[in-house]
Amino acid sequence: MSSNELTGAELEAAGMREIDSAVATSRTAQDALDNNALQQAIRERRAAGDAAPLKLGVLISGSGTNLQAIIDRIADGTLNASVELVVSSRPSAKGLQRAEKAGIQTLTLSKDVYADPLAADEVIAFELLKHQVDYVVMAGYMRMVHAPLLQLFKNRVVNIHPALLPSFQGAHGIQDAYDRGVKVTGVTVHFANEVYDQGPIIAQETVRIEEGMSVDELEANIHAVEHVLYPQVVGLLSAGRVHVDEDNRVRILPE
Numbered sequence: 001m002s003s004n005e006l007t008g009a010e011l012e013a014a015g016m017r018e019i020d021s022a023v024a025t026s027r028t029a030q031d032a033l034d035n036n037a038l039q040q041a042i043r044e045r046r047a048a049g050d051a052a053p054l055k056l057g058v059l060i061s062g063s064g065t066n067l068q069a070i071i072d073r074i075a076d077g078t079l080n081a082s083v084e085l086v087v088s089s090r091p092s093a094k095g096l097q098r099a100e101k102a103g104i105q106t107l108t109l110s111k112d113v114y115a116d117p118l119a120a121d122e123v124i125a126f127e128l129l130k131h132q133v134d135y136v137v138m139a140g141y142m143r144m145v146h147a148p149l150l151q152l153f154k155n156r157v158v159n160i161h162p163a164l165l166p167s168f169q170g171a172h173g174i175q176d177a178y179d180r181g182v183k184v185t186g187v188t189v190h191f192a193n194e195v196y197d198q199g200p201i202i203a204q205e206t207v208r209i210e211e212g213m214s215v216d217e218l219e220a221n222i223h224a225v226e227h228v229l230y231p232q233v234v235g236l237l238s239a240g241r242v243h244v245d246e247d248n249r250v251r252i253l254p255e
Contacts, residue, residue, distance in 0.1 A: 071083065
């Protein structure tokens with residue numbers, strides 16, 4: 001396990017042209033490998049007796065509790081996956097400590113790298129390709145992802161949102177639902193696309209807002225549901241059961 005932090009100057013010294021070239025070369029091979037193609041390949045491998053774990057790259061910005069939930073389910077044998085790399089947008093993110101404790105390689109991008117969001121995503125895409133990840137899991141990653149990631153991992157970038165999309169989109173889904181006075185909110189796991197919080201929805205779970213409940217209590221309940229639902233969705237992906245139809249509706253295939 002190793003931990004790295006890349007600055008803008010280091011990227012320039014390393015040669016961004018080489019990174020661009022590597023990503024461009026890989027893009028040709030990856031173009032046909034969208035979610036549906038990969039899920040089909042997983043089903044075929046499983047039918048042939050190959051139950052290799054799903055390789056994940058996890059993007060974080062903060063405490064990493066959803067990352068921890070995935071790590072825990074892998075450790076207890078209930079989730080057939082492996083976390084190959086954790087990428088953080090913040091050097092102080094507690095999630096980095098969680099990853100390092102679990103022996104997972106980490107990468108932190110400094111603030112100056114994110115001054116150019118496309119260049120940052122090129123770097124992340126390059127690192128994920130090096131680690132041969134199958135899916136990119138956004139776990140409290142507080143930045144949008146862009147074409148360098150979305151084109152390489154078509155419908156293979158997964159995000160979790162603390163509300164029932166399409167309601168209460170954006171960075172304050174819990175507070176917005178609470179302030180609106182809704183009686184039911186919840187958690188959504190979806191594929192990320194070019195439009196914030198509008199990718200194909202994979203799974204949702206409801207959370208009731210009881211009378212007298214504080215926003216802090218609601219947040220705790222939301223996170224408790226996240227920590228169950230996210231590993232469940234990764235498990236569905238690991239089993240090859242997630243299919244995106246042409247109308248962007250997601251079907252969960254039978255076992």
